[in-house]
Amino acid sequence: MKKTTQFLLMAVAMLFTTAIIAQSTITGTVIDSELNTPLPGANVVEKGTSNGVSTDFDGNFKLTTQATAGEIAISYVGYGTVTVAFNGSANLGNITIKPDNSLEEIVIIGSGVIDLAEDRKTPIAVSTIKANRIQEKAGNSDLPELLKSTPSVHTTQRGGFGDGQMFLRGFDQTNTAFLLNGQPINGAEDGKMYWSNWSGVLDVAQAVQVQRGLGSSKLAISSVGGTVNIVTKTIDKKEGGFIQQMIGNDGYTKTSASYSTGMSEKGFAFTALLGHWRGDGYVDHTEGQGQTYFLSFGYKVNDNHVLNLMLTGAPQWHAAAGSADLIDFLEEDRGRRYNSWNATNVDSPNNLASGVYPGGRNIYHKPVANINWDWNINDKSSLSTVLYGSLGRGAFVQSQFSSGVATYARGSNNNHNWYGLVSNYNNELNENLSFNVGADVRLYNGVHFRSVNEFFTVDSVSDSSIYNGGAYEVTKAYGGINPWNILFNTNDDHAQRLHPYYDYEEDINYLGVFGQIEYSKDKFSAFFQGSASTQSHVRTEYGNSSTEGKGEKSETVNNPGFNVKLGGAYNINVNNIVFLNTGYYSRQPYHSDLFIDDRGSNQLNPLSDENQKITGIEAGYKYIGEKISANLNLYYTIWDNRIDYDSEDTDDDNIADVFYSTSPIKQVHMGGELELFARPTDNLELQGFLSVGNWEYDGDVTLIKTVEGGGAPVEVGTSYIDGAKVGNAAQFTAGIGAKYEILPRFKVDANWNQFDKLYGNANYGGSEFSNPDNRGSIELPSFDTVDLGLSYKWLLGKNDQNSLQFRLNVNNLFDEVYLEYSDENKHVEAGDESWKGVNVENRVRFGYGRTWNFSLRYNF
Incomplete structure (x- = not known):
């Protein structure tokens, strides 16, 4: 027994020694x-x-x-x-x-509520723009322009600063979800995005990730086309900053400065960025200017708790550009810079409309604040929470005339108070299985009215309309054209608001829960996501209220909704992955779909009480190699049960009293996307993409008339849109990009983009589709653009820690002339005048010609 014990002890010692x-x-x-x-x-x-x-x-x-x-x-x-x-x-x-094609830095704040593709092992169709590329390419453009070289993305600039729009797989911005650090930022009332309100977001962006189709977001959001995650800076671990000056075409200039303290030994950190820009605009009379501010306060309590407070905003004003019939651009050599919204002989001491003034200015200030808390509970579980709020104040301001003389500036105000909470708990049950659950709460109050922003040649404005029992006179002006004034000088007096038929509020409250479970073992991974939500809508009418000062509330409308997504992936080997995802959304109608008139009525749309139905399926293949990688995606999306509407005023009270709705509209979007990345040498990077889609309406729709006050809907006609192509976005896009380092830190890059199968907007309420023998949507001429960039980084200071960067961008290098959209579908008939095969009676807007910007940036 003793020898046996000695043997066992010796064996254990030998094994322990061997392990050491x-x-x-x-x-x-x-x-x-x-x-x-x-x-x-x-x-x-x-x-x-x-x-x-x-x-x-x-x-x-x-x-x-x-x-x-x-x-x-x-x-x-x-x-x-x-x-x-x-x-x-x-x-x-x-x-x-070296940096690759995903995120620039680790996101250490709110990581649990920011749904990024890297957070899930089952892949999705995704493209990520890093901070250094954003810094190089953003220039004086909106965020959508930055994304035009990614698959299935089409962008239009629409003429004015911040007026750009983006289409993803053929769906517009109301059907693409935009998130800022995990919080939804699409308009709560109608899903729209106004990039002028977010003009500073690229200054503070750490990364922008485009998730096409189903995406990885767990929230119940409007992601029919996809999801765009904008991730901003938070706590910088290193001390430093930059000062940058940029100039560009048409008098554009922008100055920015940023500084970060880095994280102190006690865990505190602070980052600030300030900027100012102005420009005359590419289109005639579309000048604008604005500021950007970003403040971030971070505190790492210990290894388990990190807190961050962020405040950011981009107050701005800019003049708008109107579309016009194509013939109007061609006549009198007006060219593509022509602005159809021009008013003359306006004298304004505040320069609201001095000299020549376009038909309107957008003036807005939308401060956004949030508090993030990341709690690493233990090695297996964590909790991330973000509490956010925003106060939007602004108006679309237009000059009003009497006998040809401008008398005052009228503002159509769209204010809001928005608060929300997103929280996510994550737990790794074992090495193969993990799950997370969370909540999404949103409280929204919208305030809409018209008021005087500035008096020109009069001291007051009288209105003979009835307001709570009598006529009234407006004697006060609010806001002017200064977005800071509009923020702090809000008109809360109903008696000093113009046009009583346009004075109302809405309250939209939303509660959602979501969850995901993911399984991964060896070469296989799978996930299931689900969310359920309910939202309530109440509209309060003040302008036409019979209750003095209190308004009249509508009935409360409650809408439940849900979505489910599941998918799986198989890693054939370290280089090859295949995956399949599918999902179904039951999406509530927007507030603007429920209440069909914004000028004096709480009337509900009798046809919009059902949810929209979205079904998606997508398959993909990823190849990851040392010198080349590729993504191939196929998708099929059905958007069904959508109701649209229009309204008409049949008398002289300026209140809509006839509403035209449609029977359910169905769209089918299918296509494929190929994306390639290659680095043949250390000095050369190549990128290419190809997107082929077929997006069209499935089935005709019936036009239905409803008279104010209720009554049975009456059919008034048929819109023959079956098979018509979905417009405003090119259904074929392709691009090639290259970046070459000629000398150390001296680089040249270029992108070529091709756009084809671009159709006019299918206005199913228009006369073009009233005939069963119509010819469908018109096809606009195909076009291509080339963008060029040069950059050089000069290392300075001790150990080359500082640098001076030079950057030049030239967009549309060869000055391509092209139509970026058409709002109509008038085909060329015998005897019609045309331009490149397009009837000149169509209402269109040209894209920008050659533009440029140059920046000098000192990093320290």
């Missing part, structure tokens, strides 16, 4: 290739095991391996993975890793 001998200690420092600085938080893992560590704030790591020889993999979100071999204990020195 088999270990090695590996050290090194991970370096960011672009900044040439240490990279904190990078993951260092022994390949084939779960054994790993993270680099410290100086980029250093120390890893005790389980084998004497092998490989370690070094990775960081937004950077390519680097594999390094080891044989015994060693110091590997500096290991440089």
